[in-house]
Amino acid sequence: MLNTALVIAFALVSLAFLLNFWRLLKGPDAPDRILALDTLYVNTIALVVIFGVHRGNAIYFEAALLIAMMGFVSTVALCKYLLRGDIIE
Amino acid sequence: MIDILLSVLILTGAALTFIGSLGLARLRDFYSRLHGPTKATTLGVGCLLIASAVFFSLRDEGVSLHEVLVTLFLFITAPVSAHLLGKAALHLKLESLAPMPAQDDDPSDPA
Numbered sequence: 001m002l003n004t005a006l007v008i009a010f011a012l013v014s015l016a017f018l019l020n021f022w023r024l025l026k027g028p029d030a031p032d033r034i035l036a037l038d039t040l041y042v043n044t045i046a047l048v049v050i051f052g053v054h055r056g057n058a059i060y061f062e063a064a065l066l067i068a069m070m071g072f073v074s075t076v077a078l079c080k081y082l083l084r085g086d087i088i089e
Numbered sequence: 090m091i092d093i094l095l096s097v098l099i100l101t102g103a104a105l106t107f108i109g110s111l112g113l114a115r116l117r118d119f120y121s122r123l124h125g126p127t128k129a130t131t132l133g134v135g136c137l138l139i140a141s142a143v144f145f146s147l148r149d150e151g152v153s154l155h156e157v158l159v160t161l162f163l164f165i166t167a168p169v170s171a172h173l174l175g176k177a178a179l180h181l182k183l184e185s186l187a188p189m190p191a192q193d194d195d196p197s198d199p200a
Contacts, residue, residue, distance in 0.1 A: 005096035009103035009137075016110035016130075023114050023122075031178040032119055038170055039113055039126035042134055045159065046106050049137045050099065053144050061141075061155035068159055072166040079173035083180050 006054050013047050034078045041071030091147060098140035105133030118186045119178050127171040135160055 020043060024036035045064045052060030077087050109132075112125020138156040145153035182189075 001092045001096055002099075005099045009099045012103040012107040016107045019110040019114040029119065029178075029181065029183050031174055031181065031183065032122065034177070035119075035122060035126060035174055036113065038174070039110060039130055042126065042130050042163070042167075043106060043110065045163070046102065046130075046134045046137050049134070049141050049156075049159075050103070053095075053099070053141050056148065058145050058149070058153065058155065061159060064159050065155070065162065068162050068166070072162075072170060075170040076173060079170070079177045082177040083173075 003054075006050060009050050010047075010054075013043055013050065016043050017047075030082055031079075034075060034082075037078075038071065038075045041067055041074075044071075091143070095140050095144055098136050098143070102133045102136030102140060105129050105136060107133075109133060119183045120175070120185050120187070123171060123175060123178075127167055131163060131167045134163060 017040070020036050020040045024033055024040070027033055044067055048060050048064045048067065052058065052064075080087050106129070109125045109129030112129060113122055116122045116125060138160045142153050142156040145156075
């Protein structure tokens, strides 16, 4: 039962990844692409968490936490670049 | 019993993640596209993290608190990045379906 739910969840999150990649390629503007990247990293956290439950290994959370931190910093840096033309002034 | 609870939480989380990404792909202008990922996807990941917290708390002895850390971090940072994205979009004057608000000389605007 849990395994079936995990397989369905893998499929749904993978479809979500495909939709994000489509938005990343299509744009049309820079903020759209940054939003697509932002959603990609949140979906990656979802995938890593599902994978951790699937493997029954709690070590995957460290990976999820690292992805969360790096993703947030990269989104803020890209937005700052769009706003000011510079990241650290 | 716990299996059913975990399955429902995982399926809800995955479905919400998918709906958020569908909103990102399908909505018509940037300001509405901002809604999908920042609300639905964050809630979906929250559901998945609750499921995994329950799973690891029952499997190993003791309460698993790693997930709470990820959840807290995600729920604090998601509105901040959404705010910055909206600010960048307003700065670049992206076209919107709704009429743009009237410009006033706001000294706090970094533009």
